[in-house]
Amino acid sequence: MNIVFDLDGTLIDSAPDIQAVSAKILGKLGKPALTIEETRNFVGEGARILVSRMMAARGIEETPERHAQIFGEFVAEYEFAVEKAVFYPGVVDALAVLKGGGHKLALCTNKPELPARAVMKHMGLEPIFDAFIAGGMTKNPKPDPEMALKCVADLGGGPALYVGDSGTDAQTAANAGLPFALYTEGYRKSPVDEIPYDWAFDHFDLLAGIVAEAQARHRAV
Known part of the structure; x- marks a missing residue:
């Protein structure tokens, strides 16, 4: 099965790195850095909207x-901001299990x-990852379906599951016609019961079972 993953807030917590970048950019302007809570609330729809x-x-x-100037400075710093990012619990093992099980994996991030x-x-x-699409590589960012559909096409087509952590990801999956698995411990801005999903999970140990259910559901159609 093809499995398309969001990145920030789904596989990794990169908010500390983004917060550090904000401290540099805003510090030059005499402004305080974003808090970690603000940072997590601001990510998910691309760097332009974050700025x-x-x-x-x-x-x-x-x-x-002014936006173009600050955006340019932000992205220049952002490229090297990787030291504080961490995996969410269970991610490394879950990806290894899925890859070892013959599933094709794609990364789809704004x-x-x-x-x-x-x-x-x-x-x-x-x-x-067998396919990769990031912000700026397609005309339209998520929640437009273009990025997710390009990932599925690059994986060779066929049934797919979208895995993400936010309302933006839920809308992306819906727009692309893909079933959606919601990771509830990421950067979502809404309560879980306000986000449409097919499956919700709070630890990546549960993902292999969800993939098996998604496969069974597809075969039953």
């Missing part, structure tokens, strides 16, 4: 020119391409 939210939270007037590739390399994820 807009960061500017608004610190009272920085957003003009196209994170810009260079920072996404940098953190993948740092955390040893490159050999695990």
